[in-house]
Amino acid sequence: MLFSELAGYFEKLEAISSRLEMIDILAELFRKVKKEEISKTIYVMQGVLAPPFANLKLGVADKIIEDAIALSVNVPKHEIEKVYKKLGDLGLTARQLLEGKSKITPIGARDRSVIEIYDTMTKISSLSGKGSKDMKIRLLSNLISASSPQEAKFIVRYALGKLRLGFGDYTILEALSLASTNERKFRQELERAYNICSDLGYIGEILYSNGEEGIKHMKVTLFKPIRPALAERVATFHQIIDKMGGNFAVEQKYDGFRCQIHKKGDEIKIYSRNLDETTSMFPDIAEEVRKNIKEKEIIFEGEAIAFNEDTGEFLPFQETIQRKRVYGIQEKIKQVPLHLFAFDLLYLNGESYLNKEYSKRRETLEHVLKGVNLISPANRILTGSEKELERFFDESIENGLEGIVAKSLASHYIAGARKFTWIKMKRSYRGELSDTIDLAIIGYYIGKGSRTEFGLGGLLCAVYNKKRDMYETVSKIGTGFSEAEMAELKKELDQIKSNSKPIRVDAIIKPDIWIEPKYIIKVRADEITKSPTHTCGMQNGIGYALRFPRLISDGSVIRKDKSAEDATTTDEIINMFKQQKLSSIKDN
Numbered sequence: 178m179l180f181s182e183l184a185g186y187f188e189k190l191e192a193i194s195s196r197l198e199m200i201d202i203l204a205e206l207f208r209k210v211k212k213e214e215i216s217k218t219i220y221v222m223q224g225v226l227a228p229p230f231a232n233l234k235l236g237v238a239d240k241i242i243e244d245a246i247a248l249s250v251n252v253p254k255h256e257i258e259k260v261y262k263k264l265g266d267l268g269l270t271a272r273q274l275l276e277g278k279s280k281i282t283p284i285g286a287r288d289r290s291v292i293e294i295y296d297t298m299t300k301i302s303s304l305s306g307k308g309s310k311d312m313k314i315r316l317l318s319n320l321i322s323a324s325s326p327q328e329a330k331f332i333v334r335y336a337l338g339k340l341r342l343g344f345g346d347y348t349i350l351e352a353l354s355l356a357s358t359n360e361r362k363f364r365q366e367l368e369r370a371y372n373i374c375s376d377l378g379y380i381g382e383i384l385y386s387n388g389e390e391g392i393k394h395m396k397v398t399l400f401k402p403i404r405p406a407l408a409e410r411v412a413t414f415h416q417i418i419d420k421m422g423g424n425f426a427v428e429q430k431y432d433g434f435r436c437q438i439h440k441k442g443d444e445i446k447i448y449s450r451n452l453d454e455t456t457s458m459f460p461d462i463a464e465e466v467r468k469n470i471k472e473k474e475i476i477f478e479g480e481a482i483a484f485n486e487d488t489g490e491f492l493p494f495q496e497t498i499q500r501k502r503v504y505g506i507q508e509k510i511k512q513v514p515l516h517l518f519a520f521d522l523l524y525l526n527g528e529s530y531l532n533k534e535y536s537k538r539r540e541t542l543e544h545v546l547k548g549v550n551l552i553s554p555a556n557r558i559l560t561g562s563e564k565e566l567e568r569f570f571d572e573s574i575e576n577g578l579e580g581i582v583a584k585s586l587a588s589h590y591i592a593g594a595r596k597f598t599w600i601k602m603k604r605s606y607r608g609e610l611s612d613t614i615d616l617a618i619i620g621y622y623i624g625k626g627s628r629t630e631f632g633l634g635g636l637l638c639a640v641y642n643k644k645r646d647m648y649e650t651v652s653k654i655g656t657g658f659s660e661a662e663m664a665e666l667k668k669e670l671d672q673i674k675s676n677s678k679p680i681r682v683d684a685i686i687k688p689d690i691w692i693e694p695k696y697i698i699k700v701r702a703d704e705i706t707k708s709p710t711h712t713c714g715m716q717n718g719i720g721y722a723l724r725f726p727r728l729i730s731d732g733s734v735i736r737k738d739k740s741a742e743d744a745t746t747t748d749e750i751i752n753m754f755k756q757q758k759l760s761s762i763k764d765n
């Protein structure tokens with residue numbers, strides 16, 4: 178496929194506000210893409226070079242793009258800056274300048290394919306060191322000068338890492354389903370396959386090469402992280418007993434970094450909850466796996482937490498987070514030693530463990546970890562009694578932990594989903610919801626009164642409705658920020674401003690400035706109430722909202738370990754609302 182054709186589709190997609198129509202257009206596009214092109218086309222559509230775990234990031238600096246545009250349209254740089262200032266978008270700047278100027282077309286310029294554009298971007302992102310800046314400018318300017326204004330707009334946005342066409346992973350999966358089977362329901366199979374490889378390009382490739390059967394038989398692959406299983410929440414111990422029925426396991430809940438560890442011989446890679454590769458943060462844990470885990474191939478999960486091996490004390494998250502750094506890791510290993518509490522086994526020597534029962538996974542995990550020092554199985558009890566459950570919870574809190582996770586003994590590992598096979602319970606405060614809520618920022622209000630100078634007075638936030646692949650508003654938030662945090666946040670948000678309501682946002686209320694859903698904040702609230710103004714779970718004009726919401730900042734306002742689709746979901750809010758009703762009935 179030619180890039181000009183893809184750019185034409187992008188332009189169409191930008192103008193559409195209905196998700197169903199968007200899926201139809203994407204499916205039409207997918208039907209035209211060839212087998213050899215599908216993975217790269219999907220990455221371009223996502224605005225990336227590879228899935229997040231591949232650590233292959235786009236993101237050419239503004240200044241380099243400005244130079245490249247200047248060179249390709251033969252206009253001085255200050256002119257470019259002027260237009261950029263007016264339009265606020267370098268993609269639009271390139272388009273306008275190409276429309277207005279006669280460009281210097283390089284000899285041999287011709288239509289380029291999507292693959293050529295992708296390959297050039299990959300080359301650009303791989304350049305570093307002396308002379309790389311000039312080389313980047315030259316490569317980009319060659320691309321721009323051989324482009325139509327419309328192509329240039331999207332090439333520039335792609336290079337910046339800001340393509341933002343407004344559709345999420347599940348929209349792409351649904352469109353792939355429609356394109357390949359003429360029906361939407363194959364999305365479920367595609368989703369299952371996606372949950373065990375986390376790579377949409379790869380899904381496209383398998384679908385186009387091996388068809389539906391290829392997707393149905395897709396296997397766990399080393400160094401392609403599995404999307405993590407997540408825990409549901411309930412309000413009372415009694416509800417845990419109810420949901421689990423019979424005996425179950427209760428593990429301590431550690432508040433550290435989730436690590437999914439892949440080992441093949443001596444090669445070790447670690448992935449975060451968000452599926453970024455984080456191996457370089459944990460050289461001590463990687464070395465321990467290399468040296469002391471004897472199995473040839475393994476994928477297992479655990480939580481790394483700052484831990485005093487001498488006293489058995491768990492340290493607070495503020496200590497653990499010090500590992501999140503690029504330099505000085507070796508020093509930190511000494512100052513803040515971590516311990517990994519392993520809680521699941523996903524794969525062992527060629528065999529997937531996802532569809533084995535929890536009891537079997539745990540038993541094998543314990544066996545594998547014999548003789549390993551820095552890693553041990555999560556502490557747990559097996560019980561069916563409410564009293565014991567409560568005692569174990571209190572003990573965990575007393576030891577400085579976050580709470581517990583109850584796990585059903587017969588359950589499989591359900592990748593990429595939040596199910597009642599895992600139920601978490603955290604310390605609850607009177608008059609507060611027992612759990613914090615993760616919200617996606619979708620807009621902000623310009624500061625007034627004492628907040629004028631920060632330019633930001635509050636946020637409009639949303640939960641994620643997975644079924645609709647839409648963000649639904651649930652709260653405005655104006656408390657919990659320091660002044661410095663507000664100023665900092667405004668800077669970050671201004672980079673992803675949107676001129677109109679982002680396509681996947683469903684809102685009745687309007688903020689002063691719309692923001693593309695990208696960042697997550699952590700919020701605490703007193704309760705959930707019904708609301709006629711928020712669209713979260715809205716039915717017959719009534720949705721849900723948070724009462725007395727306030728931001729929780731653990732050193733940083735934005736939770737960088739999560740992406741917008743990790744926001745608390747609409748279903749979770751509705752469940753929390755129901756639970757709160759239940760527990761207030763009990764209290765009375």
Ligand code: ATP
Pocket residue numbers: 405406407408409428429430431432433434435450480520555582601
């Ligand atoms: P939270 O903000 O509570 O960590 P989350 O959205 O990141 O929530 P949840 O599913 O709500 O994820 O809680 C599970 C998280 O708890 C896991 O992602 C994992 O990092 C951590 N965790 C700590 N101990 C355990 C354990 N024993 N079993 C499973 N997960 C655990």
